[in-house]
Amino acid sequence: MTDWIDIGTLADIPQRGARTVQIAGEKEIAVFRTGDDQVFALVNECPHKQGPLSQGIVHGHSVACPLHNWNIALKTGEAQGNDEGCTPTIAVRQEGDRILIARPAALKAAA
Numbered sequence: 139m140t141d142w143i144d145i146g147t148l149a150d151i152p153q154r155g156a157r158t159v160q161i162a163g164e165k166e167i168a169v170f171r172t173g174d175d176q177v178f179a180l181v182n183e184c185p186h187k188q189g190p191l192s193q194g195i196v197h198g199h200s201v202a203c204p205l206h207n208w209n210i211a212l213k214t215g216e217a218q219g220n221d222e223g224c225t226p227t228i229a230v231r232q233e234g235d236r237i238l239i240a241r242p243a244a245l246k247a248a249a
Contacts, residue, residue: 140229141241145169148235151177156192156201158182164242167228168192170212172199178212179230179239185210185223 143161151157151171159167159179168182168191176199182192189205200209200218209218215225229240 142231142238143241144236144238146237148175148177148232148237151237154196156194156196158192159239161242166192167239167242168201169230169237169239170196170201172196172212176212177230177232177237179228180210180212180215181226181228183225184208185215185217185225186221191225 145159151169153171154173156168156170159169166182167179169177169179171177180191182190184191184203186208187205189203191201191203191210193204194201199212201212202209208221210225211218215227217223231238
């Protein structure tokens with residue numbers, strides 16, 4: 139059973155942008171909202187040089203790392219094109235206008 143954390147409303151995340159969530163003892167999480175209002179969550183580190191993905195530009199269902207412009211797929215966390223690497227994803231769900239993310243510790247226990 140997944141332990142869900144309510145992090146706010148869809149309106150709290152800028153369209154084509156991100157906000158960050160810090161959970162004690164875990165890496166910072168970036169929560170992204172696309173232009174079509176889909177929501178994704180990734181650990182807030184590019185797999186290349188750990189750039190803060192939350193500060194990148196969201197285009198379609200990808201985000202460009204602000205350090206070296208690597209494109210990361212929001213759904214899978216995988217680097218796109220010729221780049222290689224993967225950022226861990228965090229499960230997200232919506233209940234009405236509320237956004238919930240899976241507690242990372244719950245994900246580790248399930249693995």
